[in-house]
Amino acid sequence: MLPDEMRELRAISDRLRAAFEGAGYGEVWTPTVEYEEVLERGDQRAAGAGLRLFDGSGRVLVLRFDMTIPIARLVGARYRDAAVPIRLSYFAHSYRAVSRGQVQAREFLQAGIELIGAPGPEGEAEVVALVIEALSQAGLEEHRVGIGDGDLYRSLLADCGVLEKDRMPLLETLARRDLVGLGAQLSDLGIDGADLELLTSLPTMRGPAEILDRVDPRAGRAVENLRALNALLNKRGVGDRVLFDLGLVRELGYYSGAVFEVYDPAVGYAIGGGGRYDKLLGRFGRDLPACGIALDLQRIHAAGAAEERLDRESSK
Amino acid sequence: MSPNEGLTIAVPRGALMGETLDLLEGLGLDVSEVRSNQRKLLFAELGIVTMRPSDVPTYVEHGAADIGITGKDVLLEGGEREVYELLDLGFGRCRMIVAERDGEDTIAESLRRLGTFTVATKYPRIALDHFTATGRPVGIVEVKGSVELAPLTGLADGIVDLTASGRTLVENRLVEREEIVVCTARLIANPVAHKLKAAAIDSLLARIGELISR
Numbered sequence: 001m002l003p004d005e006m007r008e009l010r011a012i013s014d015r016l017r018a019a020f021e022g023a024g025y026g027e028v029w030t031p032t033v034e035y036e037e038v039l040e041r042g043d044q045r046a047a048g049a050g051l052r053l054f055d056g057s058g059r060v061l062v063l064r065f066d067m068t069i070p071i072a073r074l075v076g077a078r079y080r081d082a083a084v085p086i087r088l089s090y091f092a093h094s095y096r097a098v099s100r101g102q103v104q105a106r107e108f109l110q111a112g113i114e115l116i117g118a119p120g121p122e123g124e125a126e127v128v129a130l131v132i133e134a135l136s137q138a139g140l141e142e143h144r145v146g147i148g149d150g151d152l153y154r155s156l157l158a159d160c161g162v163l164e165k166d167r168m169p170l171l172e173t174l175a176r177r178d179l180v181g182l183g184a185q186l187s188d189l190g191i192d193g194a195d196l197e198l199l200t201s202l203p204t205m206r207g208p209a210e211i212l213d214r215v216d217p218r219a220g221r222a223v224e225n226l227r228a229l230n231a232l233l234n235k236r237g238v239g240d241r242v243l244f245d246l247g248l249v250r251e252l253g254y255y256s257g258a259v260f261e262v263y264d265p266a267v268g269y270a271i272g273g274g275g276r277y278d279k280l281l282g283r284f285g286r287d288l289p290a291c292g293i294a295l296d297l298q299r300i301h302a303a304g305a306a307e308e309r310l311d312r313e314s315s316k
Numbered sequence: 317m318s319p320n321e322g323l324t325i326a327v328p329r330g331a332l333m334g335e336t337l338d339l340l341e342g343l344g345l346d347v348s349e350v351r352s353n354q355r356k357l358l359f360a361e362l363g364i365v366t367m368r369p370s371d372v373p374t375y376v377e378h379g380a381a382d383i384g385i386t387g388k389d390v391l392l393e394g395g396e397r398e399v400y401e402l403l404d405l406g407f408g409r410c411r412m413i414v415a416e417r418d419g420e421d422t423i424a425e426s427l428r429r430l431g432t433f434t435v436a437t438k439y440p441r442i443a444l445d446h447f448t449a450t451g452r453p454v455g456i457v458e459v460k461g462s463v464e465l466a467p468l469t470g471l472a473d474g475i476v477d478l479t480a481s482g483r484t485l486v487e488n489r490l491v492e493r494e495e496i497v498v499c500t501a502r503l504i505a506n507p508v509a510h511k512l513k514a515a516a517i518d519s520l521l522a523r524i525g526e527l528i529s530r
Binding site for chain 2: 264
């Protein structure tokens with residue numbers, strides 16, 4: 001990274017940091033390498049994706065793939081008796097394995113917040129509203145946050161009588177965004193009628209809060225939670241910046257309940273994401289509900305540049 | 317709203333182009349210039365960009381096009397792309413198959429005696445996935461052009477290729493041994509456009525659904 005890029009990136013992270021600090025989210029730092037067993041305790045599936053190394057005694061170290069699990073460990077060790085909620089922020093690199101042909105860096109710079117000890121939906125409302133405000137401070141104008149429920153599809157599969165062993169392949173197909181394949185797999189399992197209609201239409205239900213009125217009553221609990229969250233977001237004045245998305249799934253396995261994805265229409269990829277992870281902290285010794293969002297700084301930078309370019313083109 | 321709902325559509329050139337343009341015509345787009353002008357690639361006023369089918373997922377993934385049409389073979393061979401596969405359009409039907417020279421079963425013979433065999437293909441990922449899933453160690457020879465030549469010249473024991481009518485196979489005295497997958501044209505969408513332009517995409521999808529169910 002050379003000075004021009006560095007200068008712009010720093011300007012963005014300085015503004016995000018000011019917004020996070022201003023809202024009481026103090027910045028923390030954790031080591032880049034973690035013992036594999038620590039990350040695996042947080043998320044069995046995701047730990048396998050990292051880059052690995054060995055220390056002198058043969059223990060496996062991995063480069064962290066996100067900051068949420070290291071912060072959960074930090075809270076378990078250093079905030080044992082601290083009053084809740086605990087508000088933390090970070091600006092740090094994480095690492096991932098890159099598959100062939102993808103335009104992705106192995107090292108990516110994240111800016112994020114974690115709100116620990118605040119249950120839903122107030123916790124979600126605080127985190128989503130702060131991220132929207134922080135991104136505005138950082139110069140974006142068109143950003144939106146998509147909100148879904150990470151447990152919903154899994155629990156509906158169970159309600160529709162899909163056996164446990166058949167659920168994972170379906171969830172993987174959904175995560176691959178293959179809605180044609182999803183329909184075919186459900187039919188192959190003998191799902192039909194109203195169940196098939198529900199399970200194929202739900203992943204396409206996305207848009208403003210009004211879509212929640214059209215959702216099948218079997219999704220009632222999740223929809224009630226999202227409605228409550230919508231009311232709180234309206235109160236915070238950011239209702240028009242969010243969309244509800246019942247097909248939203250996140251890759252990491254520790255999410256329970258609300259999940260988020262951050263978009264900017266100027267770029268074709270998500271610029272951040274997160275969710276609620278009520279069961280993660282307990283694995284590190286402090287059983288607290290929590291939620292957070294991580295933003296990809298380089299993608300925010302690209303989105304800002306793309307917004308500027310679109311503005312220039314449309315004003316010509 | 318305009319017939320394309322204000323969306324940018326990636327249209328594949330080649331075998332799928334005719335039926336794709338028929339579909340877009342059915343939606344009310346005047347595609348006569350796209351049909352007649354083979355050199356022009358971008359038709360901004362129609363919201364159409366044309367490209368080879370294997371580039372469609374790339375343009376859609378990066379958001380240079382909101383939606384696109386391409387073959388399932390392209391999606392399978394392209395691997396993990398961040399695009400929504402929304403609809404099976406039904407046309408452009410062809411089959412991915414394993415074939416070898418008419419007569420003796422060279423693939424089985426090589427596998428029995430040598431423990432492995434070779435196939436030539438333009439679809440290395442689909443071929444490898446298929447033989448791995450069926451427990452057969454395979455050597456993949458990647459070629460870019462007419463793959464039928466490979467078993468005839470001894471380059472490989474067999475081929476993995478797309479076939480529609482099977483005529484090319486017959487003309488080169490090849491026989492089909494296995495069908496891997498049936499491929500048709502698919503409608504795909506950029507994941508961010510799918511969220512932020514949901515109304516436009518759903519409306520287009522409903523209109524296309526009506527057209528193809530007729």
